[in-house]
Amino acid sequence: MTGALLRALLGGALLSASLVASAAQPVAGTEPPRTLRYAFPKAETGFDPAQISDIYSRIVTAHIFETPLAYDHLARPYKLRPSTAREMPEISEDFRSFTFRLRPGIYFADDPAFKGQRRELVAQDYVYSIKRIYDPKLKSPAQSSLEDEGIIGLRELREAALKGGKPFDYDREVEGIRALDRYTLQVRLRESRPRHLITWAGRDLYGAVAREVVEAYGEQIMEHPVGTGPFMLKEWRRSSRMVLERNPGFRDEVYDAEPNADDAEGQALLARLRGRRLPMVDRVEVSVIEEAQPRWLAFLNEEQDLLERLPEEFAGQAIPGGKLAPNLRKRGVQQLSVLGSDITLTVFNMDDPLVGGYTPERVALRRAMVLGNDQQREIRLARRDQAIPAQAINTPGTSGFRAELRTESSEYSPARAKALLDLYGYVDRDGDGWRELPDGKPLLLMLNTQSDQQSRQLDELWKKNMDALGLRATLKTAQWPENLKAARAGNFMIWRVGSSAAGPDGQSALERAYGPSVGKGNLARIRLPAFDAIYERLKLMPDGPERQAGFDEANKLLVAYAPYRFGVHRIYTDLAFPWLVGYRRPPVWLDWWQYVDIDPALQAKSAQ
The missing domain is CATH 3.10.105.10 (Dipeptide-binding Protein; Domain 3)
Known part of the structure; x- marks a missing residue:
């Protein structure tokens, strides 16, 4: 591979011009739900942020739960922006104290655990969610990473549970993570952490969960994720199929971003989609298809809108010489190739x-x-x-x-x-x-x-x-x-x-x-x-x-x-049919479903 090609891939180049095709505006009541369909190549394990580590489960939780911050979808390199926070947090000069002020009026998705009441997100939900990761009973894979951040008091809280053989004390206040009032979260660290804010954009693992939901479902909490994010889990057949639908109580969020001035692709996406209400799709259907050939055939048969990560054994058929095959190009398929932020x-x-x-x-x-x-x-x-x-x-x-x-x-x-x-x-x-x-x-x-x-x-x-x-x-x-x-x-x-x-x-x-x-x-x-x-x-x-x-x-x-x-x-090559609008592979974060649309006119035209 030439140095030029490597630099292009690192920059997310080799992108189809049809990526930014026009998105048709929906007309209420005149069309079926806009549904994004694609497949995971490996099975998920469950959807409790405190208990998961595999990427496939975390992709799902990243669309259900939310943190105070999020990544700008189009910025390259990464840029953080407020999510459930009103603004970027106050940070002490020594990078040991962080104060977040949450937006009032953000609600968890409706669930029987709330007994018919709307449940507002409050600062204490983040305190509880982070404490769960330290509960020895859960054996959270995220605990060691979070411990590296050095939140004062959490280590001692965990050790007290381990030594005393008593249940983890969720009600014991610790100095390092406190709700100063209903909407103000303060985090204090043992040592300086210049990059601590990244933790608060990790919605897949550190998103807010409600205590009532955890206590209502107990050992079955992996099956009942309830968050404040754009999607809700509606159906789950383990290792087979996941269906998520638009959260009807999701707040009024619109498509906006800050791509670099020289990022032509990002600027085109922003111009096309800015101001659209999120999420733009109504439903996401994720299949688990572990064998490469069935996953490839499902895409060719238009049973999937996106082939996320073209199986390498089909590269010769799909992208001979690195270029999209003529038969796929004729069907309007988009080729999106980028060097992945991964390692085997x-x-x-x-x-x-x-x-x-x-x-x-x-x-x-x-x-x-x-x-x-x-x-x-x-x-x-x-x-x-x-x-x-x-x-x-x-x-x-x-x-x-x-x-x-x-x-x-x-x-x-x-x-x-x-x-x-x-x-x-x-x-x-x-x-x-x-x-x-x-x-x-x-x-x-x-x-x-x-x-x-x-x-x-x-x-x-x-x-x-x-x-x-x-x-x-x-x-x-x-x-x-x-x-x-x-x-x-x-x-x-x-x-x-x-x-x-x-x-x-x-x-x-x-x-x-x-x-x-x-x-x-x-x-x-x-x-x-x-x-x-x-x-x-x-x-x-x-x-x-x-x-x-x-x-x-x-x-x-x-x-x-x-x-x-x-x-x-x-090298990840994603293939997408032309009716999938706005797809751009995130480099190091996992949520993107809310930023894409399905164009029903183009989809219907292909079906004729």
């Missing part, structure tokens, strides 16, 4: 007695597996050139990422890999063609995987790479949510997974190796004091060259100890 990772369980550990021979085994992995072959064959090699754990579009960086992580050298294995005693002692452990015991690698077509292709390449090194390997297949659960519990040896940025700060990627996040974001379960010290230092630094140097230092440790093999950053 092969996770090594550092607690595993075979591949884990910090001794030289264990490090050598992991590094040999990294060196013996043909990354370019993976990109060419399994990913159809729709990816670039990852050199570090930071993702494009976030702080800490350096496009020019080159590390051993992307090097393919079977000779070096074999030499490492030989040097540290991983040799074939019995002549069966397979290496044993240094103590002579059998060596059998086990990769947790899924049954979809792309996973099978990647598995085949991985197995061939390990075979070539003389490392015997086997596969353990399960559903993706089951593999995630096993990884969080530490019940695995090796797993391959993708990770997408949910915010613009690269520190969240480093949480993948932060010791206190073991069992949460730290899937590899690595505990490295030198890395943790860098992580803690980075939290306090303002953005700039010194902080970038810290990111580089942290990534050098990860390359050296190899708790992960950095895979690729994927």
Whole structure:
């Protein structure tokens, strides 16, 4: 890939001119609901912000719940703006105190838990919602990330529940997060956090939930998300189908944004849609179609309006040579390609007695597996050139990422890999063609995987790479949510997974190796004091060259100890029919449904 193409992809280029096609204005009572239809390639797990970590569940919660701030939909790079807050918050000079003033008259969606009364959003709802993440009973995956923000008193509140064996005390006031009055929320931190505001735009995890709803549904709260956002969950068939509808009580919000002056696409979208009431669609239907071919065919048959993330195995049919195929162009299909703010990772369980550990021979085994992995072959064959090699754990579009960086992580050298294995005693002692452990015991690698077509292709390449090194390997297949659960519990040896940025700060990627996040974001379960010290230092630094140097230092440790093999950053190509108006892939946030429209005239014309 040329440097010019990489720069274009990072900027979100290669966008179809038909993206900004005219949006027909609806005429009340004369047309069916405007429905957005598309599919997730993996199953969701549930919709309680405090209990989820997978991106598919979080996409749904990001459209149901709200935080005081939100991302400007069209601004590149990111820009924060008020959401449930009246204005941007008051911030102390030392970045340790933040005061939000909420807009009166924002209401939760109607729900039986409210017993027929309209329930207004108040500052105490955010206090309660953040406290829930600290409740040990919920084992919230977001707790370690939130702990990094250092809200005063929450750690002690959690420890009191853990030590005393008593229920978590939601009514105990803490200094760090308080409702000063009905609409004023104050947050105080132990240390300076220059980027703390990003937390308050994370509506997928930190959006306001109502205490009455949580208490009404108890253990079933994952099935009953009730927020103040633009959509409500109307139907859920687990791992199959989700239907959301416009929240009829959603406040009067209109399409507005601040794209850069030189952002032609953003400026055109703003000119076309400014002033439209949000959300513009009435209904969103999300299917779960894990196999690539049915998902591709569903789009071709116009059962879906959007093919979000073209399956890489169909890139040759859909975008040969990187350009939209003539048959799709004739149908008015839009091609939208951008380098995703994500990374694929092969996770090594550092607690595993075979591949884990910090001794030289264990490090050598992991590094040999990294060196013996043909990354370019993976990109060419399994990913159809729709990816670039990852050199570090930071993702494009976030702080800490350096496009020019080159590390051993992307090097393919079977000779070096074999030499490492030989040097540290991983040799074939019995002549069966397979290496044993240094103590002579059998060596059998086990990769947790899924049954979809792309996973099978990647598995085949991985197995061939390990075979070539003389490392015997086997596969353990399960559903993706089951593999995630096993990884969080530490019940695995090796797993391959993708990770997408949910915010613009690269520190969240480093949480993948932060010791206190073991069992949460730290899937590899690595505990490295030198890395943790860098992580803690980075939290306090303002953005700039010194902080970038810290990111580089942290990534050098990860390359050296190899708790992960950095895979690729994927090039996302979304395909959309011409009646989907206003779609623009968000770079690091998850909500966008309210900013698109379905043009019924164009849709009807296609059906004729």
